Amino acid sequence: MAPTVLIVDDALFMRMMIRDILSKDGFEVVGEAENGVEAVERFKEMKPDLVTMDIVMPEMDGIEAVKQIMKIDPDAKILMCSAMGQQPLVVEALEAGAKDFIIKPFQPSKVIEAVEKALKE
C-alpha cells in the first residue's frame, strides 16, 4: 500500500504543490491542514505514515504541532517545510521530534529524498 501523507501548510498554493509532487511519486495524500490545530486533529483521525509541516502558521505554529503530535505518537514521522532564514526554528522543530526538513522553494527530487529517508527510518 502506498504510504499515506498529511500535508500541513497555511498556503493552499503550497499544499497543492506538495500534493502534486508526492502523488506523482506514488504517495497517497490522505489529508491537508492549514494550521497546527487542524494538523493535530487530522493526525489523530488519519494516522498518516508521514506529515509535512510548515512552520509559520496561524492558530498554532508547526513547532507546537510537532510537539503535540509527538505526544500522541512518539513514532510519528514529520518533515518540516521551511523557508530560508529559519535555522533556529528548524532546529527547534527537529529537537521536538521532527525527522527532517525541506526548504522552499521545493525541488521535487529533494522532497522525495527527504520523504523516503524519513519513512525508512
Next chain:
Amino acid sequence: MDMDISQYKELFISEAQEHLEALNQSMVDLEKDPGNPDVLTEIFRSAHTLKGMSATMGFDQLTELSHEMENVLDGLRSGDIEVSTDIVDLLFGCFDMLGTMVADISEESGKILDTRPLIEALRAVYAGEKGAIAGMEAPAGAQKKAKPKRKTGPATGQKRREETSEEEVVEAVPGGEEEEPEVAAEAIAEAPLEEVPGEKPWRLLVTLDKDCVLKSVRVFMIFKKLAQIGRVISSRPSVEDLEDEKFDRSFEVVVSTKEGLESVRKALLTIAEVHEVEVVSAEGAEMPVEEVAAGGIIEDEREKEEAAGDQSQEAAGMSTGPVRTQSVRVNISRLDNLMNLIGELVINRTRLQEIASSMNIGELKEALAQTARLTADLQDEVMKTRMVPVEHIFNRFPRMVRDLAKSREKEVDFVIEGKDIELDRTILDEISDPLMHLLRNAVDHGIDSPEEREARGKPRRGSIRLMARRDRNYVSIEVSDDGKGVDAQKIFDLAESNGLMSSEERKALSEDDILRFLAMPGFSSAEEVSGVSGRGVGLDVVKNKVESLGGMLIMQSVKGEGTTFALKLPLTLAIIQALLVRVRGEIYAIPLGVVAETAVISSHEVKYVSNQEVIFLRDETLPLMRLGRYLGLPDENGQGSFPVVVVEVALKSVAIAVDELMGQQEIVITSLDRFLKRIRGFGGATILGTGEVALILDIPTLLS
C-alpha cells in the same frame, strides 16, 4: 526544477492577492494600535507565507522584497524597531509594489520594476535598528533580557547552550560524569576514550549534497544522530564554524561508539542531503581537538519536554473547539457553467411539464413535480455557492481611505459594518469601483477639514461609515459621512445658471431630485463647481453601474451634517426578471429593472423634434428608438399602432418601439462568449422554455 510551475500560477496569484489584502488591512489596524503583538504576528506571517510562495514560483523580485520586508517586520515584532509613520508608509509602499508585481505576473507583462529604493530603505531601517541595539548594549555590558533574533541562527543555539543545566551533559554523554557545563567540553575531550568499555572511535568524513541549503541544520541533525549512537569527540572544522556554515561540503568528525562502522554510516545516510560518509581512520584521538560538540548542541530533552507539555495542554484546549469547515477553491467559471446547466435543466423541465400536461399522464406529472422541487433546490444551492462575503472587497478600502485622508490633510475614522453579508461574486466584483468612487468623494468632498469642523462645533475627526445590510431580496450597501452635506439650493442655482433647467422646472424640483443633477454625466467636472461640492465626480458612472446590475442608487444629504449614498443591489445576477419582446420574429429580453412602463402608440403620434423621432406620453416628450432599425433588421412596412417599452437609465427615458410584447418571465442569464462580448448593446443570452434563444438587451450601453 523538473516540474511545470505554470499550472500553479493562477492559484499563486489569487492567494498572493489575498495575502496582500490581509497585509494592507492589518497594517491599517497596526497604525491604530501600534505594538499590538497579534496584529504584528499576523502581518509577519502573511509576509512570510508570501515569500515562501514567491520563492517556490521562482519570482525572485517578489521573494527578495518580501524577504527584506520580513526582516523589518521581525524587528517590529520583537520590539527592536518601533512602529512609526515612516515605517508604516514604507511598508505600505512595499505592499503596493508587491501588488504591482503580482498584477504584472497575472498579465504576463514581463515588466521589470525597480525595487532598489524600497529594498535599500528597508535595509536602512533594519540596519538602524541593529546599530541602535548594539549601541545600547555595548556600554552596559550587561546581559539584557534576551531578545531572540531569528536571523542569527547559530547564536540562538549558543544562548541555549549557556542556559543548559548539568543534567543535559549527563544525558548527552552516555555514561559520562557529572560536570559543570563550562568544563564539560574539556572533560569530554580529555576523557580517555578507553573509559567507556566497548566503544571504538571512528574518524568520519561526512559530505553533504552539493546544493544543500541550511547546512548548519544538517550538521545539527548529524550530531544529534551521532549522539544517539555514541558520543562526538571532536570535529574539524570546529563546531562553531560548522554552525556558521564555514565549510564547503565536507567536515570530519570523530565519534566514539559501540556500534559497527556500517551502522554508523547507515544511520547518517538516513538524513536527507547527506551525500557520503567515509571512514578516515579508526584512531580519532590523534586529530587535534578543536572543540567538543555533543554537550553544546544537544539540548536538555527533559526541560524541552516539560515545556512542550505545558504548551500542548494549552493547545489541546484550543483544539477542542468546533471542527473547522473544509473548503474547496473553485474557479468562478465553473460555477457559471453549473448555473447555466441548471438553467437548461429548468428549461427542459418546463418542456417536459408541457408535454405531460398535453398528454395528461398523471404519473409523469407527479414525477415532474418532484423534479421541479429538486431543480429549485439545486438552483438555490448553486446560487449560495456563488455568494461571497462583501469583506472581499471591503478589506481594500481602509487603506485607501487612510492614504487619501492623509494626503488631503483630513482626519477620518473609517468604520466598516456588516462585512459578512454575502453577495453574488459577479456583482461584488462590479461594485468595487463604484464604492471606491463614493468613498473617495466622501473623503475628498464630504468630510470637511479639521479647522472647518471645529469652527462648526463638530469633532475634529470626521467619520465615514461603510455598511452592508441584507434587506429581503436586496443587499444594501451604504457609504455615509458626517461632513458638509450637499447644498441642494446651490446645486439648483448652478444648474439653472448653466441653463440645465428653466426656472419653472426648478420650482417643480424637491431636494430629493438633487441626485439626478449630481449624477448627470459630467455635471460638476464640466462646470468646475468650485466651492459648492463637486459631488458629481463620477456619480453618473456609479449610478449607471448600479443600475446595469439591476440595482438602485439612493442619496440622502443634510446640509452641514453629512451625506449618505445607498446602493441597493440584487442578491444575484444569474437569474433576473425580464420583459420579453419580439422584433421581426426575433425575441429579445429587456431586464425588468430598467423598464418604467409599456404603452401602445399609433404611428401618427410619432413626431419629429430636431430630426429625431419622439412620442408624447402624458405630457412627456420621449425619444423613440425603433429597435428593429437599431439592430439592422429589415424595416417593416406595416403602419398602424405598435407597442413601446419605456426604459429609464441614468435619468434618461427612452421609448423603445417593438413589434410585440410577449410578457414577463424569469430568465437565466448566459454570458456571451468572449468573441461576442465586444458587441455593444447585449448583456447576454438566455434559453427560453421553447428552446429558442433570446438575446438580452443591455439598455445602458444601447442608449449611450
